[in-house]
Amino acid sequence: MxxxxxxxxxxxxxxxxxxxxxxxxxxxxxxxxxxxxxxxxxxxxxxxxxxxxxxxxxxxxxxxxxxxxxxxxxxxxxxxxxxxxxxxxxxxxxxxxxxxxxxxxxxxxxxxxxxxxxxxxxxxxxxxxxxxxxxxxxxxxxxxxxxxxxxxxxxxxxxxxxxxxxxxxxxxxxxxxxxxxxxxxxxxxxxxxxxxxxxxxxxxxxxxxNKLYTEAEKMMKKREEEIINDEKKNKNEMSVLKIREEHIQKEKKSKEWRIRDIERRLGELEKAGKGGDGSRNFRRISRSSSEGKTMEKEVNFLCREMEKIKSNDLKMIEKQQKEIQSLKARLSKKQNKGHPRSVARRELSRxxxxxxxxxxxxxxxxxxxxxxxxxxxxxx
Ligand SMILES: Nc1nc2c(ncn2[C@@H]2O[C@H](COP(=O)(O)OP(=O)(O)OP(=O)(O)O)[C@@H](O)[C@H]2O)c(=O)[nH]1
Ligand SMILES: [Mg+2]
The missing domain is CATH 3.40.50.300 (P-loop containing nucleotide triphosphate hydrolases)
Incomplete structure (x- = not known):
């Protein structure tokens, strides 16, 4: 036996x-x-x-x-x-x-x-x-x-x-x-x-x-195997999600760093523009000077970039993070707790x-x- x-x-x-x-x-x-x-x-x-x-x-x-x-x-x-x-x-x-x-x-x-x-x-x-x-x-x-x-x-x-x-x-x-x-x-x-x-x-x-128990065991074993396979699939999906999550987290950090960089640069440009009234009045250097124009161009460019990061990129990242969180929650709900036989028995007790x-x-x-x-x- x-x-x-x-x-x-x-x-x-x-x-x-x-x-x-x-x-x-x-x-x-x-x-x-x-x-x-x-x-x-x-x-x-x-x-x-x-x-x-x-x-x-x-x-x-x-x-x-x-x-x-x-x-x-x-x-x-x-x-x-x-x-x-x-x-x-x-x-x-x-x-x-x-x-x-x-x-x-x-x-x-x-x-x-x-x-x-x-x-x-x-x-x-x-x-x-x-x-x-x-x-x-x-x-x-x-x-x-x-x-x-x-x-x-x-x-x-x-x-x-x-x-x-x-x-x-x-x-x-x-x-x-x-x-x-x-x-x-x-x-x-x-x-x-x-x-x-x-x-x-x-x-x-x-x-x-006896043969009834042997048959029951065969079916329980089959279910156990399915549970084990589901578990493996869940684990794989979870690892993929974790990798995606890490990637998104890195992307978020890099965007935040970029915002800080832009802010720092804008500060520098502001100082250089001698806008004592707090405005970013780069034309003060000299309206006609090429330096003033370049600075103004850079400021406009940086402001547009910052706006895009804040209103597009970061919002998109947040959306993706939420999606991953809900997928993870769904997967961990599906995750079987305990020995596959115990899980199968719990199913059977329903x-x-x-x-x-x-x-x-x-x-x-x-x-x-x-x-x-x-x-x-x-x-x-
Ligand atoms: N005093 C005393 N009462 C007991 C003892 N064992 C069971 N009882 C009581 O006997 C009653 C029936 O017990 P259960 O355990 O429900 O009996 P059962 O065999 O599961 O009953 P079914 O589910 O209808 O088949 C309950 O009121 C228990 O509290 C015992 O050792 N001493
Ligand atoms: Mg009883």
Missing amino acids: EEFSNGTKTGSEYRLVLLGKTGSGKSSTGNSICGEDIFGSRVSESSVTKTCQYAETCRFDQDLSIVDTPGSFDTSTSNDVIMAEVTRCLALSAPGPHIFIYVFNVLSRFTKEEEDSINQFVEKFGERVFDYMMVIFTRYDDLRRCSTPPSKYLANLSPSFKAFLSKCQYRACWFDNTLTGSEAHKQVQTLLGVIGKIVEENGNISYYT RNSPLSRVICRGIVALGKHLLAGFVGLLLL
Whole structure:
């Protein structure tokens, strides 16, 4: 399997996908992992997260990319919209997640519906998906409040959930998403330890992948290349603009110097003309003298030149400078911030972006039956 070299976005990060029933605490857990509120979360009867959400962060020297999935969809949601969401979830964690985290609220029951969805997911994605799956139990605070030790809670789980947990090789963490400060940090560090171990255990095949993820990765890579090329083009355009700007600046300086020269010369001529009344009365030297006439000619010539510089050249330069400034502003707006993969993911996190549409078409074309395995988990 292809692995990316260290230092690239997809190589050194852990990609996590949060799955689970609506209200299980996926978004809160995502926020706890990030150490800040990024994903929308609140008490609600209906599903809070309606679309696939995505965040990149670095916690305790580990780069993480986290995909928070919608808990469920409104009954009115069209199949196309659901497909678009699922494909975005997939592509956001392309070339494949290191861990699928099944988020489970300790106050809830493992329903038949949940069990069926997981089974369908495993049926389509293969049993090996369990090598990349773990459970996070949320509302650990509630468990503590009831003085229920984790061992007792686990012992009382339904046989079907126990079977699921066993397939996940009992890889689980307890999360209290109400925690803050050092305690909140500690639970994230514990989780990173568990994930690190899973990644290590999975060896060379450090993340789950299948043909859907491979296709999504191809499309993401293509977009990355376009982003890199755009960036290069932007940089070139920017350098050309800078050269033009420097050239214009030099021209402006030389014009200003010329104005100063003219003013100095006019001053000299004025003095020579002995115009004590302040006027540039060069004829005073002698109206008829050739020296006077030459001086007058020079003065007229210099005044015309100065007028032309001020009213034409400098105004033109100013106009060109403004043009360059606005072009530069436009280019720097277009300049992509961050790693090309992050830029592509940001595009993808916009539901109706061209990239989302292209990816949806490409992945759906690969087979709706495979996607159906994932869809079930988002409809819980
Ligand atoms: N006390 C307590 N409340 C929690 C914990 N985790 C989540 N909650 C609360 O549970 C509710 C649902 O949490 P969310 O994170 O929005 O759940 P979700 O799985 O993202 O829900 P959907 O977006 O609808 O799928 C919110 O009111 C959270 O504050 C926890 O560990 N302890
Ligand atoms: Mg949510």
